[in-house]
Amino acid sequence: MHMAASPQKVxxxxxxxxxxxxxxxxxxxxxxxxxxxxxxxxxxxxxxxWEIAGRVPISFAFPTFLETLSALIEMALDGxxxxxxFITFQPLLLxxxxxxxxxxxxxxxxxxxxxxxxxxxxxxxxxxxxxMAALVPLVTFVYGIGLVAKTLAVIMLALPVIxxxxxxxxxxxxxxxxxxxxxxxGTRMQQIFKIVIPDATPVLFAGLRLGIxxxxxxxxxxxxxxxxxxxxDLITYHRSVANxxxxxxxxxSIIAVSTLTLAALQYVELRFLRPEKRRK
Amino acid sequence: xxxxxxLRTADNATPDAVVEVRDICKRYGxxxxxxxxxxxxxxxxxxxxxxxxxxxxxxxxxxxxxxxPATSGQVIVNGRQVTGPGPxxxxxxxxxxxxxxxxxxxxxxxxLELKGMPQAERHRIARHYINEVGLSGFEEKYPHExxxxxxxxxxxxxxxxxxxxVLLLDEPFSAVDExxxxxxxxxxxxxxxxxxxxxxxxTHSIEEAVYVSDRIVLLSPRPGRVSQIIExxxxxxxxxxxxxxxxxxxxVVEEIWQGLRQYAE
Numbered sequence: 001m002h003m004a005a006s007p008q009k010v011x012x013x014x015x016x017x018x019x020x021x022x023x024x025x026x027x028x029x030x031x032x033x034x035x036x037x038x039x040x041x042x043x044x045x046x047x048x049x050w051e052i053a054g055r056v057p058i059s060f061a062f063p064t065f066l067e068t069l070s071a072l073i074e075m076a077l078d079g080x081x082x083x084x085x086f087i088t089f090q091p092l093l094l095x096x097x098x099x100x101x102x103x104x105x106x107x108x109x110x111x112x113x114x115x116x117x118x119x120x121x122x123x124x125x126x127x128x129x130x131x132m133a134a135l136v137p138l139v140t141f142v143y144g145i146g147l148v149a150k151t152l153a154v155i156m157l158a159l160p161v162i163x164x165x166x167x168x169x170x171x172x173x174x175x176x177x178x179x180x181x182x183x184x185x186g187t188r189m190q191q192i193f194k195i196v197i198p199d200a201t202p203v204l205f206a207g208l209r210l211g212i213x214x215x216x217x218x219x220x221x222x223x224x225x226x227x228x229x230x231x232x233d234l235i236t237y238h239r240s241v242a243n244x245x246x247x248x249x250x251x252x253s254i255i256a257v258s259t260l261t262l263a264a265l266q267y268v269e270l271r272f273l274r275p276e277k278r279r280k
Numbered sequence: 281x282x283x284x285x286x287l288r289t290a291d292n293a294t295p296d297a298v299v300e301v302r303d304i305c306k307r308y309g310x311x312x313x314x315x316x317x318x319x320x321x322x323x324x325x326x327x328x329x330x331x332x333x334x335x336x337x338x339x340x341x342x343x344x345x346x347x348x349p350a351t352s353g354q355v356i357v358n359g360r361q362v363t364g365p366g367p368x369x370x371x372x373x374x375x376x377x378x379x380x381x382x383x384x385x386x387x388x389x390x391x392l393e394l395k396g397m398p399q400a401e402r403h404r405i406a407r408h409y410i411n412e413v414g415l416s417g418f419e420e421k422y423p424h425e426x427x428x429x430x431x432x433x434x435x436x437x438x439x440x441x442x443x444x445x446v447l448l449l450d451e452p453f454s455a456v457d458e459x460x461x462x463x464x465x466x467x468x469x470x471x472x473x474x475x476x477x478x479x480x481x482x483t484h485s486i487e488e489a490v491y492v493s494d495r496i497v498l499l500s501p502r503p504g505r506v507s508q509i510i511e512x513x514x515x516x517x518x519x520x521x522x523x524x525x526x527x528x529x530x531x532v533v534e535e536i537w538q539g540l541r542q543y544a545e
Binding site: 174176177179180181182183184185186187190194195198199201274275276 | 345346347364365366367369370371373375377379380381383390391393394395422423424442
């Protein structure tokens with residue numbers, strides 16, 4: 001708590017405040033301006049609660065936050081984490097890519113054409129409502145335990161969400177904008193590419209984010225239910241040898257990766273596809 | 281006075297009738313929205329369609345625009361029957377219909393962009409009309425950064441940019457506050473004078489109709505029919521404040537109100 005740590009704030013408070021009060025002011029000022037401050041506070045509360053719960057302990061199999069963190073660092077350094085992610089990402093990326101392209105394409109087609117809607121909507125509504133984990137053993141039965149089966153598990157979870165959201169996105173396009181395009185003699189293609197898709201973009205991306213989150217669930221299901229590989233293998237292995245800190249570290253890391261992926265997607269959307277949101 | 285305009289055939293139509301509406305009927309299922317509308321709109325004039333809500337004035341404007349098909353009857357623009365939207369008509373929307381992801385410049389140039397005009401040329405034309413509606417300096421702004429009045433100026437500049445003969449304005453000022461509305465009406469009169477185009481204007485404001493129109497078509501509701509046509513010969517060379525206090529202006533407002541009050545709740 002040195003005065004030198006925040007000299008400019010001493011000036012701002014008229015030089016009257018003590019060192020600690022000026023630090024409080026600096027923090028208060030930072031909290032007003034930056035969203036990231038509240039994100040940090042939120043995470044700090046979560047991790048503190050975790051640490052306390054681990055120290056109580058609520059279960060002998062529940063490690064503290066610090067134990068989990070050191071296990072994570074250990075796994076990152078001894079070269080088990082990266083190869084595991086390399087394995088996990090293969091079905092995940094393949095499945096998400098297929099789901100995104102196919103899902104957005106089918107969803108837009110359903111949004112534009114009643115016949116496509118009648119044909120496809122019931123299938124995807126059933127698929128979205130179905131507990132997909134129950135179907136994973138069927139996939140194993142048909143496609144074995146390889147990459148194809150795991151990719152399919154990802155697609156089964158991600159595709160319906162992306163299709164149904166894309167469809168909704170197109171159906172909720174501002175009809176006045178479509179009329180506007182028609183009134184200036186826009187062709188059907190111009191209508192779709194210059195009005196419908198740009199206007200649907202926010203909801204398309206919301207669907208894509210939900211689809212990717214579902215894809216993470218899919219790949220974890222596949223790695224836990226089909227054969228243990230990648231991160232699923234780390235979780236299964238460390239559980240079997242009662243290495244709970246390492247098991248939690250693997251679980252926490254996949255949650256963190258999933259969260260960061262979704263945040264990155266949102267950033268890409270706002271940065272490159274929504275120029276009107278850029279300068280705020 | 282159910283239908284004061286005599287029916288004409290195409291052969292002896294007045295040469296300066298740029299838009300002709302013949303026997304237009306429109307039904308939405310069991311609801312009859314418009315019945316037997318016959319109207320002619322002269323070139324270079326501003327005609328207002330005025331009436332209480334439910335009289336079908338916006339429907340009629342959208343039929344003329346080719347955005348809504350009529351159940352029966354014809355719309356003839358420049359001697360040709362309308363089957364859909366065309367380059368000789370441009371529409372100004374009540375809710376502005378601006379693309380939120382595009383700048384003012386791109387929005388104004390959008391009609392030309394759809395026609396495939398090269399960017400430099402369409403931007404030059406768009407800048408001209410952005411200037412005409414008083415929005416210079418806002419070219420790179422996005423619609424959400426503008427006020428309601430400014431957004432509608434973008435809509436009007438877009439309609440002017442495509443150089444249509446007929447401008448169809450669907451309650452363009454209804455989402456604009458009163459002060460801006462008056463300023464807007466004055467600007468519109470200046471543009472009508474300068475651009476020499478035919479304007480069809482839908483409004484539910486009697487004062488607005490009398491202030492801006494050469495001719496007012498009163499529609500009665502359920503089903504929409506032409507009930508009266510009024511030509512408020514007002515001297516527009518006078519200052520706006522003088523016009524708004526002019527006896528002739530006030531008399532026309534009163535006359536229309538007497539015609540419409542039977543339809544008020």
